[in-house]
Amino acid sequence: MTLVTIDKKDWLKGLTAAAESYRLFGPVKEKDWHQFEELDKGEMPDLNMVNTRLSPKALLFPQSEDMLEYSLDETRDDHHIMKEVRKDYSPRAVVGIRPCDAKATQLIKLNFDAPDIKDPYWLKAYEATTFIGMACDTPLSTCFCTSTGCGPYHEEGLDVLVMEQNDAYLAKILTDKGQVFADASGWATTSDDAATFEAGKKAAEDRIVSKIETDNLADTDLLELHGAPFWDDVAFACINCGTCTFSCPTCWCFDIQDEVNGKSGVRMKNWDSCMFPIFTVHTTGHNPRDTKTQRVRQRFMHKLKYFVDKYHTGIMCVGCGRCVRQCPVNIDIRRVCELMNSFNPTDACASQG
Amino acid sequence: MLGYTEKMRGIASRLLKDCSVEMVIGFRKGSMPMMNEPCFVTTIEDVPSLIWDSNCGINLANYLTNRKEKIAVFAKGCDSRNIVNHIIENKIKRDQVHIVGVPCTGMIDKRKIAGMVKGEILEVSETDDTIKVKTADSETLFEKTEVLQQNCTLCIHRNPVIHDEMVADPVEEQTSLDRYADIQKIEEMESEDKWQFFEDLLSPCIRCYACRNACPLCYCPTCFVDESKPQWMGKGQDPIDVRTFHFLRAYHCAGRCTDCGACERACPVGINMRLLTRKLEKDCQEQFGWEAGLSLDQRPALDVYQTNDPGTFIK
């Protein structure tokens, strides 16, 4: 681990130099919110924000991604042969990703880079990417990252963690990939001010006001929790839109679709959501998760129970608060987590189907 | 509307106690400023969770669809009109709902308010005509009329059009409004500008369908965008598919939309898709003299044929 200091005056110069060998992505202001986008030459990431409206997961897992292409034109030798769509996997760097979203990539990785099954599209994009994180010194009232095994200075998933000082940035280089990026940016002025970093971390953590408890989730019986009496009440307001899952940095579900135009077609991967009624519809027309309560329960059980039991790395939520802020009817995962974590099966008599 | 909460709790308790309904649908306090959560109450013990203020913009008619219970529901002007639609369209029976009318002075626009102050909003409180917004280092007082949702500033049916009892005396209706100035502006654009305008309007859409799902009119068991046999449209982010969704959905709401604003309020990326539904609302008014959801005795404009309908092609 090396610490370097970057004068704010040199920030632009460094990123411009890095842009010679990297495609740069960063937060950009769009209408009244921020969004991660590829930066044009000379364009700087806009770091004047707490976090983007949608998570940066789309950089590795686009909302809609062509995977394979084919031709139905039988005069061609290669008709009906699926070919991988060519994409640009040259080195890229995300500048200004928040620690919660960086940790989220590690949770998603558990799914897309499993021992037995790999998602080549996600993995290639992931491997091509260097993550330059920006520590969070002014968290929002809805940030609860310190209760999710994360935090405003958390390093997991990052190659470099940058903190802001008055007229400089202090950058902690965490990996070899990070070092290569620092070299490309000319970030060479080492610093031994680890104490400032620690102090910044402590101060930022103290500013997190929202907390959740998750200590009982692993030990609570899965079926009892599934049959807990509170699900109808939790689910009532839900309109089954995909806002919570689409904005979530850790939701990874997708649907595969073929789209044919004339004689050429693509096989694409689109975000999907367990909140959508058609998520589980069988070709017979039967829908095993036919009610709103079942769908809402799935989302929370996946994040706060199935995932916990399957991977033993905590909950499938990094506490970014996006779903809390954006759910149109104010279904709050913190409240649901509290219900689940404090649920005591012996207190409950009724069980739902 | 400040005194409503207590009265509503009284009404809910009475209705549950004398068993005239099985559940009461209303709002409970949200966990975020300017947010309340639709909820149902089935026992008198839970009645105190019910509240009412200027953050009850979600349309509660949406929660009545296909329910089998006997239900009491709090209904502001627009909700009541959507309940009328629901009854006409057989989504609920008239004798199944006990409509508690809520004379409304408008709901506040959380996005607009967020744009008017600097920093994160931590607390919002209200009096009858002011809204106080607190951030970590400021406190701003707004007139409620400055921060209303746009549909509320244009609303001419603040009082419920159908009810079994009222929470309070009717409020004064807004009159002499120019309700379609923005629509007219778009109508007058050259087609290229119009195309650009709609492209800008819809390009942030992530197809989460919150707008559709917040809308009480959108109750189809399978929406056309979700059909797969046959599949009417692509499911990716192709702008043509995104536009097809919006334009078709708007047409499905023609003559039915009450401009309750639930769709716009629900959108996570702040798209004003009401421009589409309001254009159709305007057309229905101009061509058929029709306003949605005012009477149980008349079917929506596009549901019936009348000899004086405009358009010679149908005659």
Ligand code: SF4
């Ligand atoms: S569940 Fe909500 S708070 Fe947790 S990571 Fe996803 S969007 Fe963020």
Ligand code: SF4
């Ligand atoms: S919560 Fe739902 S959408 Fe998200 S990953 Fe789990 S099943 Fe998929």
Ligand code: SF4
């Ligand atoms: S954002 Fe809210 S209303 Fe939409 S699906 Fe998620 S929990 Fe339900």
Ligand code: SF4
């Ligand atoms: S389209 Fe929008 S404004 Fe019209 S009834 Fe539906 S939710 Fe309300």
Ligand code: SF4
């Ligand atoms: S709510 Fe907004 S983002 Fe979602 S589908 Fe509707 S317009 Fe698009």
